[in-house]
Amino acid sequence: MLRFLLQKLALIVPTVIGISLAAFAFVRLLPGDPILAMAGERGVSPERYAELVVRFGYDKSYIVQYFNYIGNVLSGDFGISIATKRPVLGEFQALFPATLELATVALIIAVLIGIPAGIFAAVKRGSWFDQATMGVALTGYSMPIFWWGLLLIIFFSGYLGWTPVSGRIGLQYFFKPVTGFMLIDSLLSGKPGAFTSAFSHLILPSIVLATIPLAVIARQTRSAMLEVLGEDYVRTARAKGLAPRRVIGLHAFRNALIPVVTTIGLQVGTLMAGAILTETIFSWPGIGKWMIDAIGKRDYVVVQSGLLIIALIVMAVNLIVDVLYAVINPRIRVQ
Amino acid sequence: MNKKLTFAAALLAATVMGGMANAKQLVYCSEASPAGFDPSPWSGGNDFDASSRTIYSRLVEFEHGKTTISPGLAESWTVSDDGLEYTFKLKSGVKFQTTDYFTPTRDLTADDVIFSFERQWKKENPWFEYLPGTGWEYFAGMGFPDLLKEVVKVDDLTVKFVLNKPEVAFLPDLGMDFASIVSKEYADQLEKAGTKEQFTQKPIGTGPFQFVDYQVDAVIRYQAWDGYFGGRQKIDDLIFAITPDPAVRAQKLKAGECDIMSYPAPADIAGLQADTNLKVDEQEGLNIGYMAYNTTQAPFDKVEVRKALNMAVNKQAIIDAVYQGAGQVAVNPIPPTMWSYNTSIKDDEYNPDAAKKMLEEAGVKDLSMKIWAMPVSRPYNPNAQRVAELIQADYAKIGVKAEIVSYEWTEYRERGKAKDRDGAFQLGWTGDNGDPDNFLFLLGCDAIGQSNYAIWCNQEFQDLLLKGKATTDVAERTKIYEEAQVVFKREAPWLTIAHSKVFMPMNKKVSGFVMDPLGIHRFDGVDVTE
Numbered sequence: 001m002l003r004f005l006l007q008k009l010a011l012i013v014p015t016v017i018g019i020s021l022a023a024f025a026f027v028r029l030l031p032g033d034p035i036l037a038m039a040g041e042r043g044v045s046p047e048r049y050a051e052l053v054v055r056f057g058y059d060k061s062y063i064v065q066y067f068n069y070i071g072n073v074l075s076g077d078f079g080i081s082i083a084t085k086r087p088v089l090g091e092f093q094a095l096f097p098a099t100l101e102l103a104t105v106a107l108i109i110a111v112l113i114g115i116p117a118g119i120f121a122a123v124k125r126g127s128w129f130d131q132a133t134m135g136v137a138l139t140g141y142s143m144p145i146f147w148w149g150l151l152l153i154i155f156f157s158g159y160l161g162w163t164p165v166s167g168r169i170g171l172q173y174f175f176k177p178v179t180g181f182m183l184i185d186s187l188l189s190g191k192p193g194a195f196t197s198a199f200s201h202l203i204l205p206s207i208v209l210a211t212i213p214l215a216v217i218a219r220q221t222r223s224a225m226l227e228v229l230g231e232d233y234v235r236t237a238r239a240k241g242l243a244p245r246r247v248i249g250l251h252a253f254r255n256a257l258i259p260v261v262t263t264i265g266l267q268v269g270t271l272m273a274g275a276i277l278t279e280t281i282f283s284w285p286g287i288g289k290w291m292i293d294a295i296g297k298r299d300y301v302v303v304q305s306g307l308l309i310i311a312l313i314v315m316a317v318n319l320i321v322d323v324l325y326a327v328i329n330p331r332i333r334v335q
Numbered sequence: 336m337n338k339k340l341t342f343a344a345a346l347l348a349a350t351v352m353g354g355m356a357n358a359k360q361l362v363y364c365s366e367a368s369p370a371g372f373d374p375s376p377w378s379g380g381n382d383f384d385a386s387s388r389t390i391y392s393r394l395v396e397f398e399h400g401k402t403t404i405s406p407g408l409a410e411s412w413t414v415s416d417d418g419l420e421y422t423f424k425l426k427s428g429v430k431f432q433t434t435d436y437f438t439p440t441r442d443l444t445a446d447d448v449i450f451s452f453e454r455q456w457k458k459e460n461p462w463f464e465y466l467p468g469t470g471w472e473y474f475a476g477m478g479f480p481d482l483l484k485e486v487v488k489v490d491d492l493t494v495k496f497v498l499n500k501p502e503v504a505f506l507p508d509l510g511m512d513f514a515s516i517v518s519k520e521y522a523d524q525l526e527k528a529g530t531k532e533q534f535t536q537k538p539i540g541t542g543p544f545q546f547v548d549y550q551v552d553a554v555i556r557y558q559a560w561d562g563y564f565g566g567r568q569k570i571d572d573l574i575f576a577i578t579p580d581p582a583v584r585a586q587k588l589k590a591g592e593c594d595i596m597s598y599p600a601p602a603d604i605a606g607l608q609a610d611t612n613l614k615v616d617e618q619e620g621l622n623i624g625y626m627a628y629n630t631t632q633a634p635f636d637k638v639e640v641r642k643a644l645n646m647a648v649n650k651q652a653i654i655d656a657v658y659q660g661a662g663q664v665a666v667n668p669i670p671p672t673m674w675s676y677n678t679s680i681k682d683d684e685y686n687p688d689a690a691k692k693m694l695e696e697a698g699v700k701d702l703s704m705k706i707w708a709m710p711v712s713r714p715y716n717p718n719a720q721r722v723a724e725l726i727q728a729d730y731a732k733i734g735v736k737a738e739i740v741s742y743e744w745t746e747y748r749e750r751g752k753a754k755d756r757d758g759a760f761q762l763g764w765t766g767d768n769g770d771p772d773n774f775l776f777l778l779g780c781d782a783i784g785q786s787n788y789a790i791w792c793n794q795e796f797q798d799l800l801l802k803g804k805a806t807t808d809v810a811e812r813t814k815i816y817e818e819a820q821v822v823f824k825r826e827a828p829w830l831t832i833a834h835s836k837v838f839m840p841m842n843k844k845v846s847g848f849v850m851d852p853l854g855i856h857r858f859d860g861v862d863v864t865e
Contacts, residue, residue, distance in 0.1 A: 031743035039378075039472045048470055055468045084370045085466035085535070094551050150582060158586050165587040168553060171362055171574050177550075283578040285552035293368070298745065 001326065008322055012315055016308075020073070023307035024066050027300050034058075034082050034298040056082065069304065078309070079301035083294070088305045092287060097180025098168065099286030102278070103271040105202055106209035111264060114214045118221025118260075122229060123248060133218060140215035145274055149208045149281035156204060163204050166283040170197040205282040209274050213267040220263040224256035231255075258329055265321030269314050358571035361845065361863050363856070364584040364593035365575045368552045371535035374515035375455055376469045378476075383512040384597075384856045385575060389557055390432070391515035391540035392564075394423050394448065395506055399860065400849040402621070402673075402769020404510050408443060408541065408564075418501030418807060419484075423448070425492040430562040431518045432545040436537050439520055443541060445494040449486045450519035456480060462522060465531040473513035477767075478502075503804055503812065507768035512855075516541065543568050543859040553577055569847075569862040588613065588840055594863060595841035595848060597856060601659040601717060607840040618850040619672050620837040621766040623665055623774065624716035626706070626726070626759045626830040627751075627789035634699045635759075641827040643693035644759075645683040647733045648726050648830060657721045658835055665831035667820045669774045672852060673766070674809070675816035680824050682831075691733040703736040705758025707751060710741050714835050714854070715763030722761060722832065751788050759830070760788045765854055771816045775800055778828060789828035796822045 035044065035052045044052070053059050057068060072079060078088040117137075121130040157165040164170070168182045175189040183202070186194035228234060229252055237247045275288035287306065294302035367381040374387030387393075396407035409423035429443035454462035455471040456479065463469070474480070482505070484497040498505065508514065521539045525531050538546050543565060544557035555575040559568040576593050578584045581600040587593045589610055599607060599615075608615045628635040628644070635641060650664045666682040669675070694702070706726055709719035716722060720741065727737040740758070742750055751760045764786075767773050776782055779800050780792035799819040806812050823829075839850050847861045 032745045033749070035468075035470075036745040036749065038468070039470055044470055044472050045475055048472075048475060052468050052470060080467055082468065085376075085469070085532070086371075091551065153583060153586050157590055161590065165590050165592050166578055166583050167576060167592070171360075171554065171576060171592075174548070174556065281580055281583060283553070283576070283580070283583065285550065285577075289552055289579070 004326055005323065008319055012319070015315060016312065019311040020070060020304075020308050021066070023304045023311070024062075024069060026307070027295075027298070027303040028062070030295070030298065032298040034300050037298040038082055073305070073308065078305040081294070081299055081302050083297045083299045083302070088302050089309075091290065091302070092306065092309055094180070095285055095287045095290050097177075098182070098284060099272075099275050099279070099288060101181045101183065102202070102205055102209060102284060102286060103268075103275060105206040106271060106274075107213065107264070107267065109206055109210040110213035110217050110267065113210075114217030115221050115260065118218040119225055119248065119253065121218070121222045122225030125226065130222075134222065137215040137218045140211045141219075143211060145208060145211070145277040146281060148211060149204070149278060152204050152208060153281070164197075164201050166201075166281070168198065168201050168284065169194065170201075173197055205278050205284055208281070209271060209278045212274060213264075213270055216267065216270070217260065217263055221256065221260050224259045225252060228252045228256045254328070258325060261321060261324055261328065265318050268317045272310055272314065359569065359863055359865070360572035360574060361570045361595070361858060361861060362574045362576055362593040363858065364578045364587050364596040365555075365856075366577075366581070366584070366597050367579060368577050369555070371466075372538035372546060372549070373466075373535035374517070374540075375451075375474065375513045376466060376471060376535070378473050378513075380854055380856075385555055386538060387512035387515040387542075388855055388857050389542060389544045389573065390538050390546055391517070391542045392429075393510055393514050393516060394425075395510045397507075397510045397769065397851070397853065397855075399857070400851060402507070402766070402852055404506055407510070408448075408516055412506075414807075418503075418805075419498045421496045421498070421505060422489065423494050423496075425494065426564060427492055429541050429564045431521065431541055432539050432560050433562070434537070434539065434545055436533075437518075437521050437524065437539050439518065439539075441520060443516070444491045445488040446491075447516055447519045448494045449488060450522065451514070451516045452479075452483070452486050454517075454522075455513070456483060461526065462531070462534075466535065471513070473511070477508055477511070477513070479508075501805055501807075503807055504768060504770040504772055507770050507773075511768055544573050547572075565859065568859060570858070573858055585840070588842070591842070594845050595839065597839070598714070599838050599840055601661055604659075604661070604838055604840075612843055613840055614843050615838055615840045616848070616850050617661075617836050617838050618852065619663070619670060620714055620835045620854070621670055621672060621769070621852040622715040622763060622854075623668060623670060623834055624713075624722075624761070624763040624832040625665070625668070626761045626832060627791075628759050628828060628830075629754075629756050630789050630791040630828050631754060632757070634697065634702065637697055637699075638826055639693055639697040640699055642683060643690040643697065643699075643733070644730070644735070645827055645830050646686050646690035646693070647735070648729045649685050650682075650832060651685070653722055653725050654833055656725060657716075657718050658833055661838065662833040662835040665834050666824075668778065668823055668829065668831060669771050669816075669820070670766075670834040673769070673771055673774070675771045675813040675820075677817040677820040679817075680820055683827070687729070687732045694733060694735070701734070701736075703738070704730075705740050706730075706737045707747070707758060707760040708739050708741045709744070709761055710747060711744050713763055713765075714837060715765060716761060716832070717835070719761045726830075752784055754784075754790055756788075756790075761832075762788055767853065769853065771812075772800070772803055775803075775816065775819055775823075778823065791826070791828035793822060793826055793828075796826070 035049060057065060080087055117133050121133045124130050153165055156163045173191055173194045177185050178188050179185055182198040186198040234252055237251045275286055276292050279286045279289040291306050365381060369382045369385035370377045372386045374391050393407045394409040395404045398405045408425055408429055410426045412421055412423045414421055431439040453460050455474040482498055482502055484499045487495045489495050518539045525533050543560060543563050545560040547556040547558050549555045557573040559571055561567055578587060581598055584596040585599055585603040585607055588596045607613055628641050630636055654662050654664060666680055667677055706723045708723040723739045730737045764777055777786045778791055780797045783790050796819055799815050803812050803815040844864045851857060
């Protein structure tokens with residue numbers, strides 16, 4: 001198991017280098033100039049522009065800029081935002097819990113609904129339930145997040161008045177964050193109603209963010225289950241007279257789980273991408289909205305460091321998924 | 336079913352609870368997060384709303400809803416005969432805010448005024464680069480580094496600005512956000528503690544509200560400053576709920592999650608007006624959307640060609656389709672609400688046949704050109720791409736083939752400045768200080784390579800601009816600028832497209848909010864009925 005882990009870790013190093021290079025190049029390939037973007041529409045004098053180019057080190061060659069950047073990152077310095085002048089790592093730490101909270105709840109919804117829906121659809125293959133589930137999953141998968149979010153806001157918040165429109169908690173609740181996770185902090189605050197308010201604010205954004213992963217997980221579970229249900233050992237288990245629940249739950253589902261876990265792991269990337277739009281619609285102060293703002297402002301430092309940090313997190317999750325494989329299926333460890 | 340109902344009731348209760356608070360609070364749904372709370376390094380309207388207009392004050396202030404100035408921190412001032420010395424007498428007993436992170440030991444003095452300007456001006460000032468790469472772009476953009484000779488302390492409550500040249504707009508300039516007065520005592524304290532960056536994170540000013548808390552990208556909280564020299568505000572708490580999407584802002588306003596919102600989408604205005612709990616104030620914006628020809632390139636170097644192209648465009652159709660009626664056709668380069676606006680000037684008549692004939696007479700055949708479309712939406716031009724398409728269709732009627740081009744926003748503006756730029760360039764302007772020169776300077780010879788996208792240098796116009804800047808008498812300046820507008824219309828370096836309207840939807844329980852012609856959102860004097 002240790003060798004397996006070391007092998008996986010060794011693979012991460014070249015990936016991180018590749019991603020840091022890609023993030024560094026990507027932001028510079030975008031048309032636009034960070035200093036002019038920072039100066040705003042009133043512009044900046046050519047003299048001050050020249051000074052600022054030197055101040056930020058953009059007069060140096062790309063190679064020198066890259067190595068300076070990597071050197072700083074390795075010493076734990078992710079730089080200072082060009083636009084807000086705040087340390088990138090500090091901004092990330094302040095905003096990441098909001099994204100993590102939203103993504104976690106979304107993933108829980110996606111898994112808790114997606115897997116049972118996929119299993120039932122496979123077991124009842126061809127039934128109205130199967131067709132309806134897969135139809136809804138396809139719709140969910142194809143739904144533009146921005147439109148879907150707005151639709152839910154208009155219906156549930158505007159028309160029915162059941163849920164708040166946006167934000168993380170009612171404005172009457174004011175307390176200093178302890179963990180950054182609003183559900184936990186609202187409980188810790190001891191203020192009556194705070195948790196309910198935080199929870200109600202989470203409902204619509206997490207549904208919107210969960211929609212695509214839920215659809216993908218349901219479809220993947222269904223197809224993996226169908227494949228396994230046709231295997232000889234399942235037929236044997238049935239022939240032995242095992243209860244259908246035991247056949248499906250123990251023999252079929254455990255074997256169908258590997259591609260499903262892979263899919264769930266891959267959804268972390270989808271959740272990060274989906275968070276950008278979801279956070280913008282619901283005014284959710286997370287890293288998705290932060291990155292979008294930074295790209296708009298050509299804030300090189302935030303974009304390159306933010307991308308790197310997010311990539312590291314996604315890789316860490318995928319490493320965990322790989323380890324989970326090995327736990328679920330010992331053959332993978334041997335391979 | 337019962338469980339569902341209980342859950343919905345719990346949510347409803349949580350939402351309704353949102354409106355219940357002991358203190359009188361006003362929630363403003365703002366459009367973007369501020370870069371910081373120092374009023375001077377940044378130039379976005381949302382930065383100013385969150386810092387300079389709430390937390391700080393200036394020597395002079397724009398009157399509520401007007402572009403005329405009135406005393407602020409200065410109770411009076413005198414100007415020397417040569418227009419080079421401005422001496423301000425400060426109000427006594429003006430208190431900086433007391434918070435849990437700063438307790439001032441003294442009132443406002445001339446030292447604070449001098450520090451507020453020198454930190455943006457003198458590179459040797461330890462605060463000039465307190466934030467890495469701070470450009471002080473507004474201070475520089477208004478020409479202050481060249482304008483100021485010195486700022487001198489006469490006594491504790493008297494400060495004198497000495498200028499290198501007369502500048503008639505100097506007083507309105509001092510009412511602008513970058514000229515907000517900050518606390519030198521607070522700066523000294525932070526410098527000693529080695530925590531200069533806190534100056535923009537935990538601000539201290541003399542304004543109507545004091546800073547309480549900022550949750551990045553989410554909520555800014557202020558409370559009324561009890562010691563405000565203008566009197567304590569009627570509301571206790573002011574909250575900015577940062578909501579970038581205009582449709583979501585509108586929903587929040589309708590749901591009662593905020594009391595007032597900025598920049599509604601044109602498509603939402605009718606729905607907001609129809610809501611019986613809301614009212615929608617509107618005002619002519621102090622702005623202009625235009626399209627600048629490159630007057631140095633043939634055939635746009637000929638006045639007749641520019642005039643003919645202007646006559647080919649149905650501007651009313653643009654107002655109806657793009658501004659959705661929330662604007663008016665622009666005739667002059669300054670908006671009609673600005674003093675010195677020349678009402679006697681008639682716009683170029685929309686007449687495609689006459690335009691076609693004029694082009695032929697000018698010897699122009701089979702003209703192909705570019706129309707530049709901004710990639711962003713601005714109050715003065717909400718959809719430049721659509722405007723370009725409409726102009727393209729109008730040009731086609733007179734046989735002019737137009738190609739629409741667009742680039743990333745900073746690159747767009749840089750490319751537009753090129754002297755050999757091909758075609759007509761859409762842009763616009765929103766006034767800073769209510770002075771006509773703040774619009775007309777865009778067309779000055781000095782502004783070529785910066786804000787003069789027509790690359791137009793007309794000596795007659797330039798002389799009038801300089802004369803206007805050197806004259807203090809308003810009546811005389813009015814005449815000068817009226818004449819400058821005649822020259823502009825005759826020479827047609829721009830197609831003046833529109834002056835847009837600005838809307839401010841709010842709950843009916845909000846009173847005392849005055850829309851500002853400069854696009855500022857001020858909450859002093861606002862009240863909320865419970």
